[in-house]
Amino acid sequence: MDIKIPSLGESITEATISKWFKKEGDAVAQDEPVLELETDKVTVEVPAAAAGRLDRILAAAGSTVKIGEVVGAIAAGAAGGTASPIRSAPSAPPKAAAPATASPAAAAAPMPGPAGRKALAEAGLSASQVQGSGKDGRVTKADVAAGGAAPAKAAARAAGPRETRSKMSRLRQRIAERLKAAQNTAAMLTTFNEVDMGNVMRLRDRYKDNFEKRHGVRMGFMSFFVKACVQALKEIPAVNAEIDGDEIVYKNFYNIGVAVGTAQGLVVPVLRDCDELSLAGIEKAINEYGKRARDGKIGLEDLSGGTFTISNGGVYGSLNSTPILNPPQSGILGMHKIQPRPMAVGDKVEIRPMMYLALSYDHRIVDGREAVTFLVRVKECIEDPERLLLDV
Amino acid sequence: MSESEFDVVVIGAGPGGYVAAIKAAQLGLKTACVEKAALGGCCLNVGCIPSKALLHSSHLFAEATHGLDKFGVKLGGKVALDLPAMMAHKDQVVGASVKGIEFLFRKNKVAHVKGAATIAGPNAVKVAGADGKAVELKAKAIVVATGSESTPLPGVEIDEKRIVTSTGALALAEVPKKMVLIGAGVIGLELGSVWRRLGAEVEVVEFLDRICPGMDAEVAKNFQRLLEKQGLKFRLGAKVTGAKSGKSGVAVMVEPVKGGAAETLQADVVLVAIGRRPYTEGLGLEAAGVKTEKGRVVIDEHFRSSVPSIFAIGDVVRGAMLAHKAEDEGVAVAEIIAGQKGHVNYDAIPGVVYTAPEVAWVGKTEDELKAAGVPCRVGKVAFMGNGRARAAGATDGFCKVIADAKTDRILGVHILGAEAGTMIAEAVVAMEFGGSAEDLGRVCHAHPSLNETVKEAALAAWSQAIHA
Secondary structure: OEEEOOOOOOOOOEEEEEEEOOOOOOEEOOOOEEEEEEOOOOEEEEEOOOOEEEEEEOOOOOOEEEOOOEEEEEEEOOOOOOOOOOOOOOOOOHHHHOOHHHOHHHHHOOOOOHHHHHHHHHHOOOHHHOOOOOHHHOOOHHHHHHHHHHHHHOOOOOOOOOOOOOOOOHHHHHHHHHHHHHHHHOOEEEEEEEEEOHHHHHHHHHHHHHHHHHHOOOOOOHHHHHHHHHHHHHHOHHHHEEEEOOEEEEOOOOOEEEOEEEOOEEEOOEEOOHHHOOHHHHHHHHHHHHHHHHOOOOOHHHHOOOOEEEEEHHHHOOOOOOOOOOOOOOEEEEEOOOEEEEEEEOOEEEEEEEEEEEEEEEOOOOOHHHHHHHHHHHHHHHHOOHHHHHOO | OOOOEEEEEEEOOOHHHHHHHHHHHHOOOOEEEEEOOOOOHHHHHHOHHHHHHHHHHHHHHHHHHHOOHHHOOOOOOOOOOOHHHHHHHHHHHHHHHHHHHHHHHHHHOOEEEEEEEEEEEOOEEEEEEOOOOEEEEEEEEEEEOOOEEEOOEOOEOOOOOOEEOHHHHOOOOOOOOEEEEEOOOHHHHHHHHHHHHOOOEEEEEOOOOOOOOOOOHHHHHHHHHHHHHOOOEEEOOEEEEEEEEEOOEEEEEEEEOOOOOOEEEEEOEEEEOOOEEEOOOOOOHHHHOOOEEOOEEOOOOOOEOOOOOEEEOHHHOOOOOOHHHHHHHHHHHHHHHOOOOOOOOHHHOOEEEOOOOEEEEEEOOHHHHHHHOOOEEEEEEEHHHOHHHHHHOOOOOEEEEEEEOOOOEEEEEEEEEOOHHHHHHHHHHHHHOOOEHHHHHHOOOOOOOOOHHHHHHHHHHHOOOOOO
């Protein structure tokens, strides 16, 4: 049974195999993930269509494959483990019975001799990791000794390679492309403000236990910011708009992307119709996305359709920054670290938990006055959360 | 560590066991080797070594009898056989080899424990000593290297006098007039050759329709033809249903496998050589929880049995029953126990038949590659074209090199000819280094030498031979 690259959504025609979870000969259960694909936007696991044995891998990890391409085969119903060298030849399929050495790949890297092979195995290296000095570049045991000594010396001074190269993942390439496109397209400008988090923190301290008991999710600050942004977006529609040709499209819905860092890079899943969500609803949705991001289970549909974005660099300790727009959106709010700072309160100096806010906006459609007003409105809603309740 | 506590206890002192013990000791492990019979196992005492002594002696006799005239050496029909002296030479060779292992054990500080071993737990070996005393050895690792024994044939009862295994066939008191050899495998053909050269009429009964299964079919066919020239008779596709020992000899009942009339063959001696089976009797494998399959100890790729502290190598495990395969496994298992990455490359283990001419091969046969659908090129060159071979009157046979059609990598080498067993070594080395036919063809070979034919065959597989 062939393993085919499944359809990954509109406009996606190819993907990169990031890894195979199974080796040739391994047993696979039905629906067990066999390989992982990486596309511009997401990573996806491809499950086995049937139980059996992974018979063939036709496209190695790292190769780019087309949708619908056959990348391997599962011998349905077969038991695993036959990749062992001890198998009896007659019952094995022709390809498996052929000496592994007959493949063209083997011709590219000549096989080291027995002493070289043992030395490699003991050094935990493969022949391709050591420069061979033997005939046709064969790795000798002296080569392994010379190559294997390097990591040991590394303690004194970094004797390892001075630089290493690795292929950019498709996700990283896509991030690079989009960020640069945003800078090239928009008239991007950032306005700053600062917010006193005291009231929201007090509110949270007072209700967090009840909140968690009632809603099964922890009470965070992000939901307040989402709500504050919805309020501000309603007031300043240009920030929730986009340019389409010579028209401006104002959106009367509030889909807010929340940037989440993952091992593969930044992804921005979208909270939909935030004006209709409660604080608890928003926290639940964020929580759910966080979990899926960790497991690499965020799908394409989760990433599309945002009208505005919130990025929280504060979780990493950022005190201030200028976020880059997520095109075609026209605004992005940067949240930052809450830092106790001496502030003038009335006539006195008080230590207040302060956060800098940054709004990057597309000056082509958002005027400076609008941007500043937007940010002031967010600040007011956070400093005085009752406003959220009263919608003022 | 007390006297009965060891890092490694090896059970069996055949070529697998004694090599494992020596290597383990050389790697700094405190090692004992338990053996209930003579050191060296079957190979040294009743196998490879004594048979080679008799093969060499009988070859000299045969040459002296009718092979020297053409070289201008006339003996005037005065050649006589002194069988007891021939046997004495053989015994002297065996004796010296056994002493050699005793010496190596002393030199490497391997404790030689005489007696029959039983595994008494994952880390304990009980030895019923040859001196009547029982001792228990503690071992961090146990290596089972108990080898194999001749497979019996139902209806044919071995007495080792007239109905013999290879063991008896190495010690016959006189040359039989007629010998029936059951099984046309390596062991049978070597011993059949010995007695044929010494004057016996030898008839080989083989169940299959070919000799030497596993050998390249083309080589086997030519090999059979050469043996027939020497007077061996072959009855292929025939099965032996029984053998009766009587006053006038042994009656062997034979019938065609495909059906047909049964026949009775009369023989003075019947040699049963239908194969060998793992020998694990009295070892207590089952009680120790060591899994076996068809008598063979089941091991993983690091020679570890189902009990993690118990390893097994040689004829008791999977793979060819060959002394040199067991030896290499002995080294590998000792290295693994010592924490190294010992390994045996099963794709480059040579096989040799020490008849005249010899047969030797390594790697895949042409049929295997064809069946596997591997495109390959075959270079075949006869010894007839080799100057040294003509000078020595050793023009029988050929060398065949098989290389991958795409990569030119050597996949198999098959030699039928004098000194084939010695010549195969260069092919094994080449294969260990993943060499191509061109590699072998570009290596300088001394002239004149028989090995030049190997080089020519390699050139033929790669592109074209010069002298053929």
